[in-house]
Amino acid sequence: MKIVNFATYVQDRTRVDASRAEHQAYADALREHDRLVIGGPWLDDDGRVRGVLLVYEVAAKQEAEALAQSDPFALKGAIADYRLTECNVLNSNIALLAAALVPADRRVQRKEPRVADATPVEPDAHATQTYVNYAKYVSDRSHVEQIRPAHRSYERTIEANGKLIMTGPFADDSGALFIYRARSKDEAMALVLEDPYHAEGVFETYALSQWRLFGLNAGLIQNR
CATH class of the missing domain: 3.30.70.1060 (Dimeric alpha+beta barrel)
Structure with missing residues (x-):
């Protein structure tokens, strides 16, 4: 397991x-x-x-x-x-997961001081990043089941677009782990907000974070 x-x-x-x-x-x-x-x-x-x-x-x-x-x-x-x-683990795209791996020589965050009033420019500011959504569902399982077909259809769409690279539904159906590819936190958040599980109130809570795959x-x- x-x-x-x-x-x-x-x-x-x-x-x-x-x-x-x-x-x-x-x-x-x-x-x-x-x-x-x-x-x-x-x-x-x-x-x-x-x-x-x-x-x-x-x-x-x-x-x-x-x-x-x-x-x-x-x-x-x-x-x-x-x-x-x-x-x-479902809907896993091994090629995209492998592409998201952070090289060993870039795993330590830079610590050089930033200049006051300067806008920091990170090396990968415009590159595709990996985001993880740790979501918990409402306790009403009948509601989850009702919305599931629309959610699955949405998953297939964003998976085909290379935006969803892995899904991990919890075994007790209390939630799921979603791994997205996006160019920004806002773009990743849009993937969450457009999910029928969010629109129809299935997500009781969720935590969306950038994830560095090591x-x-x-x-x-x-x-x-």
């Missing part, structure tokens, strides 16, 4: 920075041993890393809990909280 770990960092960034290299080595080892499907940090609206999103491949949820607690981020107090949710085990997705 696949378990999503949606984790938020503590405010003390020194703890995060001190354990980042060990976490990345841990994640690489999990991926090589077919325990990690996909993963990377998620960012806030100011472009600052606020947490990490990982998808494990495990036999039971207890195993995912053990993997989460054994992560150097958790062992060194860099994680404020995390949520583990079983999901089913690792992918394509075989675990293709062989679901």
Whole structure:
């Protein structure tokens, strides 16, 4: 089974920075041993890393809990909280996921000071970015089922346009993980707002964040 770990960092960034290299080595080892499907940090609206999103491949949820607690981020107090949710990976576009991978030499954020009154220009300001939407549905399952056909039709449309590269409905139908490709947060937000699940009130809550994809085990997705 696949378990999503949606984790938020503590405010003390020194703890995060001190354990980042060990976490990345841990994640690489999990991926090589077919325990990690996909993963990377998620960012806030100011472009600052606020947490990490990982998808494990495990036999039971207890195993995912053990993997989460054994992560150097958790062992060194860099994680404020995390949520583990079983999901089913659907509508995955392996080629676009692979294209979204961040090269190893660009994984550390630049820290040079910015000049006052200057408009920062990032190297990839106009490039396609990856965004993740962690959505929870309303408790009325009959309403979710009623809107599902329209939602699925919408998914097929944006998938065909290369805007949706993976969907991971939660196993208990309480929500889903959506991974989009867009040139800006506004463009990604439009994909959320135009979804019938949003328009018809199925999304009780959702968290849309830019996601920097650091690792992918394509075989675990293709062989679901």
